[in-house]
Structures are given as structure tokens and as C-alpha cells.
Amino acid sequence: MSLIVAGRFTTFPAAEAAAEKLYAEGFVEEDVNLFFVNPRGQHARHPAHGAVAGAPPGHLASQHHTRNITAGAVAGAVVGVVIFSAFSAALPSVVIAAGVGAWIGARIGASVGARAAARQALAHHEIVHHEMRNSGVLLSVHVCYENQDHAAQLLREAGATDIERASGQWHDGHWADFDPTRAPMPFGEAGRQQA
Structure with a gap:
């Protein structure tokens, strides 16, 4: 040394x-x-994990948020179809259940994504604050x-x-x-x- x-x-x-x-x-x-x-x-010496060089700030968080909404919508639609199909409901009821399930699932996915983004922003603030x-x-x-x-x-x-x-x-x-x-x-x- x-x-x-x-x-x-x-x-x-x-x-x-x-x-x-x-x-x-x-x-x-x-x-x-x-x-x-x-x-x-x-x-920062390297971009954040998964970040694309030259991508605007928040680009990665935006991709994760979109994935959370999509995953929630798909899961909600599947749950809605499964529940209403189990009761031998008519096709229009199953389609409506899929739509309602997708909407609820998307809301849940957005909420999960927003919480993750808030945690990430807080972690970045703490690093900057302690320098x-x-x-x-x-x-x-x-x-x-x-x-x-x-x-x-x-x-x-x-x-x-x-x-x-x-x-x-x-x-x-x-x-x-x-x-x-x-x-x-x-x-x-x-x-x-x-x-």
C-alpha cells in the first residue's frame, strides 16, 4: 500500500x-x-443491472412496471375464467369474468410495481445521502x-x-x-x- x-x-x-x-x-x-x-x-461505474446504455433514466423501472401490469392482467384473466368455468357458466359470463379478472390483476400488478420502484428510489437516495x-x-x-x-x-x-x-x-x-x-x-x- x-x-x-x-x-x-x-x-x-x-x-x-x-x-x-x-x-x-x-x-x-x-x-x-x-x-x-x-x-x-x-x-456509478456500471449501469444498473439490466439497464441499457443510453436509455433514459427510469427506463428499466418502466419496463418492470409494464411487466407487472401484464403479468397481473394475465393471472387475473385466468383466475376469472377458471372460477366461472367451474360453475359451467355461459360463454358471455366467462368472457366478462376474464375481463374483470384481468382488470383486477392489472391493478394488483401496478401496485406491486409501484412499491418496488419506491423501494429502489429509497435505496438510491440512501446511497447518495451517505456519500x-x-x-x-x-x-x-x-x-x-x-x-x-x-x-x-x-x-x-x-x-x-x-x-x-x-x-x-x-x-x-x-x-x-x-x-x-x-x-x-x-x-x-x-x-x-x-x-
Whole structure:
């Protein structure tokens, strides 16, 4: 694992100016990386299970809702036909029973679909709500124990906010295992926890 110190900037020019200060103080380009962190709730790396790339939001939920209504209508129609056929009812009565059963089944299917969609929306809201990382340009620096305080001080002087310290994978000049949904460990707290 590598030791990483990072700070958040609101613009790329401000982060680039901070990187220049780091270079002037002896940090090398392979140990400094800039990247943008999306706003909370926009960190999905893959489409939701079954989602179609480029499909409008809610497309998948709409398909499930339609399937629930259709399945409910078919089941209701079958139940209506079976019940009225058991009593040797006339054909018009069986057809009416199938229609009424289909209507009731569709209503039940729609209700089930609406509850599932509400649960899914609530789960998404909870994930977004619990993300603690602010969006912006993150300047990350691969450091060692001896120069981590100096890197944090340079970031602070350059105007960085949310300065953090992390243990992660640093490969080919960037923070390879950065997880935007994981809460950052503020630099001062990270040092106190290790003491």
C-alpha cells in the first residue's frame, strides 16, 4: 500500500498551480495526479443491472412496471375464467369474468410495481445521502512518511480544502484504487489514529 495525501480544489487551474508548487519543492510528476471527482450520487461505474446504455433514466423501472401490469392482467384473466368455468357458466359470463379478472390483476400488478420502484428510489437516495466526499478537482500526492506533512502544508498554502490522507494503490502516476464513495480521512485525524 502507498501513502497518499490529497486536497480538493474548485478549479483545474488552482490545482495545477498547486502541483507546480509541489514540483518546485522536489516532488516529481510521477507522484502528483489531478482528477475530477463527480458530485455525490454520480459515481456509478456500471449501469444498473439490466439497464441499457443510453436509455433514459427510469427506463428499466418502466419496463418492470409494464411487466407487472401484464403479468397481473394475465393471472387475473385466468383466475376469472377458471372460477366461472367451474360453475359451467355461459360463454358471455366467462368472457366478462376474464375481463374483470384481468382488470383486477392489472391493478394488483401496478401496485406491486409501484412499491418496488419506491423501494429502489429509497435505496438510491440512501446511497447518495451517505456519500461524504465533496466534488471538485482532487490533487493527490504519492508521499512517504517523512514528507507527508510537507505535502499537506503545501496543499493547504495553495488553497486546498478537505485535505486527506489515505492508504491506497499508486500505479503509473495515479491513485489506482481511489473510491469516490468512501469517506475521506481528514489529514489531522489520520495522523492521530495511527499514533
